[in-house]
Each structure stands twice: as C-alpha cells, then as structure tokens.
Amino acid sequence: MKTIIVGISGSVAAYKTCDLVRALKKLNYDIEVIMTENATKFISPLTLGALINKPVLVDDFDDQGYQIKHISYAKKADCFIIVPATANIIGKIANGVCDDIVTSTFLAATCPKLIAPAMNVNMYDNLATQRNIERCKTYGIKFVEPGYGLLACGDVGRGKLADTDDIINMVEYCLSPKPLKHKRVLVTAGPTQEAIDPVRYITNHSSGKMGYALAKRAYQLGAKVTLISGPTDLRVPYGVEVINIKSARAMFEAVKESYEKQDYIIKAAAVGDYRVKEIATNKIKKHEDSLILEMVKNDDILTYLGAHKTTQTICGFAMETQNLIENAKDKFKRKNCDLLVANNLNENGAGFKKDTNKVTFISKNDVQSIELMSKDELSDLILKKLIKIKESHSC
Numbered sequence: 001m002k003t004i005i006v007g008i009s010g011s012v013a014a015y016k017t018c019d020l021v022r023a024l025k026k027l028n029y030d031i032e033v034i035m036t037e038n039a040t041k042f043i044s045p046l047t048l049g050a051l052i053n054k055p056v057l058v059d060d061f062d063d064q065g066y067q068i069k070h071i072s073y074a075k076k077a078d079c080f081i082i083v084p085a086t087a088n089i090i091g092k093i094a095n096g097v098c099d100d101i102v103t104s105t106f107l108a109a110t111c112p113k114l115i116a117p118a119m120n121v122n123m124y125d126n127l128a129t130q131r132n133i134e135r136c137k138t139y140g141i142k143f144v145e146p147g148y149g150l151l152a153c154g155d156v157g158r159g160k161l162a163d164t165d166d167i168i169n170m171v172e173y174c175l176s177p178k179p180l181k182h183k184r185v186l187v188t189a190g191p192t193q194e195a196i197d198p199v200r201y202i203t204n205h206s207s208g209k210m211g212y213a214l215a216k217r218a219y220q221l222g223a224k225v226t227l228i229s230g231p232t233d234l235r236v237p238y239g240v241e242v243i244n245i246k247s248a249r250a251m252f253e254a255v256k257e258s259y260e261k262q263d264y265i266i267k268a269a270a271v272g273d274y275r276v277k278e279i280a281t282n283k284i285k286k287h288e289d290s291l292i293l294e295m296v297k298n299d300d301i302l303t304y305l306g307a308h309k310t311t312q313t314i315c316g317f318a319m320e321t322q323n324l325i326e327n328a329k330d331k332f333k334r335k336n337c338d339l340l341v342a343n344n345l346n347e348n349g350a351g352f353k354k355d356t357n358k359v360t361f362i363s364k365n366d367v368q369s370i371e372l373m374s375k376d377e378l379s380d381l382i383l384k385k386l387i388k389i390k391e392s393h394s395c
C-alpha cells in the first residue's frame with residue numbers, strides 16, 4: 001500500500017482536505033496528515049484524525065523527541081502533497097525554510113511532491129508568489145493550478161483550490177511510471193450528434209467514460225494528450241488538452257488536423273455512422289403523420305487512420321450485441337488497427353455509462369479475454385498493451 005502524506009497549511013480551503021483525504025482512502029492509499037499550527041485554526045486535527053483513523057501530526061516535539069518525526073514521516077512517504085498551500089508556505093519551500101512540521105517534513109522527503117495552492121487572487125498573481133512557484137518547479141515539485149472563481153474573501157479570480165478530482169489525478173501522476181514520456185496520445189471519446197434541425201439531433205448512449213479514463217491515464221503515464229470529445233457531462237482530466245466537437249464530420253476534421261504527429265491514437269468514440277442528408281434550416285413542424293429523414297453515411301475515421309498511418313499505433317473499439325469475436329476480428333482487419341478492444345453490450349458490467357467494462361483484446365496474433373474491471377484499471381491495461389505492441393514493431 002502506498003503512503004501519501006497530506007500537509008495542510010492555513011488557508012480557508014483547509015476544510016476541503018476532508019473530502020480529499022476520504023477519496024484517497026477509498027482508493028486504498030495509506031494516508032498521514034500533518035498540519036501547521038495555522039491550519040488547525042481552520043480545521044480541527046480531530047476531524048482529520050477521525051477520517052484517517054490515526055493521530056494527526058501538528059507538533060514535532062510532543063513526545064520528548066525519542067522519534068524525529070519529520071524524518072520518520074518523510075522516509076515513509078511515496079508522495080507528499082501540500083493541500084491547500086498558502087503563499088507563505090510556498091515562499092518557505094522555495095527558499096528552503098523549514099520552521100514548522102509541514103515544511104520540515106517536506107524538505108526531508110525525497111518522494112515525488114505536489115503542491116495545490118489556494119489564496120487570494122492578488123496574492124497568487126503577485127510576482128513574488130509566481131517566482132516562488134517557478135523556483136519550486138525547478139526542484140521537481142509539481143503543481144495543481146488553482147481554479148478561477150469567487151474566492152472566500154469575495155474577490156473573483158484565480159486562487160480557488162483545485163478540484164479534488166484534479167488533485168487525485170496529479171497524485172496518481174506523481175505515483176506512476178512514465179513509459180509515455182515524450183509521446184503524444186490522441187483519444188476520441190463520447191458520442192457524436194447529427195443535427196436534424198436547429199432543435200433536434202440523432203445520437204447514441206455513449207457517456208465518454210472509457211475515452212476520458214484513457215486520456216487521464218495516458219497523461220499520468222507521461223504522455224502529451226489530446227482528447228477529441230463529443231458532448232458529455234464529464235470533467236476534462238487535469239493536464240489533458242480537449243477539442244470539443246459535435247458531429248462525426250467535425251470529429252473527422254479534428255482528427256485529420258492532428259493525427260500525423262501522434263504516437264498513439266485511440267478511437268474510443270461512438271461515432272454516428274449516418275447523418276441527415278439535409279439539415280433543416282428551421283424547426284420541422286409536425287404537420288404530417290409520418291416523417292422520413294434521408295440519411296447518408298459518414299466517413300469512417302478509423303478506416304481513414306488505418307489507411308494513412310505511418311508510425312502511429314492505432315487502437316479501435318467495437319461494441320457488439322452479437323457475434324462479438326467474429327465481428328471484432330473483421331473490424332480489426334478491415335480498419336487496419338494494431339489493437340481492437342471489443343465488448344458485448346449485453347454482458348454484465350460492460351457497455352454504456354458504466355464505470356466498469358468487460359472486453360476482449362484483438363491483436364495480430366492473439367484474442368485475449370479480459371476480466372471485468374473498472375474503466376480506470378482497463379485504461380492502464382490498454383495503454384500498456386499498446387506500448388508493448390509499439391515496442392514489438394520497432395524491434
């Protein structure tokens with residue numbers, strides 16, 4: 001089990017660390033919490049202690065020094081995060097000052113480190129703070145940028161503590177190996193919408209969860225990730241560049257713009273196969289008892305990629321309701337993929353909107369049935385499989 005130290009400094013956003021600590025615990029991490037004296041004015045160590053079921057460290061000297069706590073804590077950390085980080089604590093870290101338990105342990109720790117700032121917009125934008133952040137980055141410390149919005153002081157601007165999901169994403173980034181460093185990954189995700197008239201469209205049930213999980217994991221493994229996404233309700237994973245599109249044609253244009261420079265392309269999107277031939281300029285009125293829409297076929301983006309690929313490793317998906325292996329093998333061949341991830345909509349735990357998936361990998365010489373797992377776990381497996389396939393091509 002990996003140990004994460006959560007260091008809390010004295011910002012109003014300190015209360016948000018309760019959610020973060022709970023979420024990290026649910027992900028099966030061992031958590032230690034260390035607080036500055038000022039942080040205890042915003043949130044009680046008792047609350048955090050109850051959430052992690054162990055004492056919270058506030059004072060380095062509370063047991064007569066028979067254990068040097070800032071050293072023993074630092075040694076057991078796999079990742080150290082300071083959430084929220086004030087301008088003051090960032091300034092101290094930038095300059096090697098360690099006059100409290102959080103900064104002393106942080107300086108002593110050799111594990112990956114992460115800082116999530118939260119403060120007033122003018123304090124954040126102040127050149128001194130920005131210089132301190134830049135200096136910390138030169139030490140290899142990662143940052144989760146604060147969000148923009150209404151701050152506790154009433155000002156509006158940058159300075160809100162990053163969203164818990166983004167912090168967790170960056171914790172997992174810090175804990176992950178980087179086999180995709182210097183690699184570019186393009187992921188398409190979600191459904192497409194094919195307009196009928198200004199108020200209606202044809203779409204499908206794709207939630208985008210599989211594609212978003214792949215984009216998130218590719219970023220954590222070190223890649224520069226572009227996500228071309230149809231309309232979804234999902235948050236764009238931290239660090240991922242997104243291009244939002246609606247129709248299959250818009251997705252095709254966006255893919256054509258960027259596919260050449262990619263190392264990996266993963267087509268997880270559920271692309272509409274047909275579009276309405278003539279989109280009505282005005283709302284179609286219900287004068288008639290029946291309505292016939294003429295549809296024309298959309299280009300198949302994956303087929304285009306398969307025909308034009310040079311060094312890119314390409315992964316397609318196939319969702320089937322019958323003859324899974326037969327249909328998937330046919331798509332793998334026809335679309336010239338390096339890997340095809342096939343699933344059966346009728347299988348328990350697989351399919352649209354779920355957090356899990358049950359798939360079969362089709363590759364050149366292999367059909368591999370994969371057990372039911374979360375889309376996050378499956379993303380890791382798919383990316384590792386693609387890395388292996390690329391390595392085998394370059395041998």
Ligand code: CTP
Pocket residue numbers: 248267268269270271272273298299300301302303315316317318319320331
């Ligand atoms: N795909 C694509 N462009 C399309 C349709 C599909 O790039 N116009 C891609 C999907 O993103 C997926 C793969 O092709 O990676 C298979 O999609 P799927 O809908 O399962 O298959 P289709 O080729 O559309 O065939 P069918 O609908 O007949 O099953």
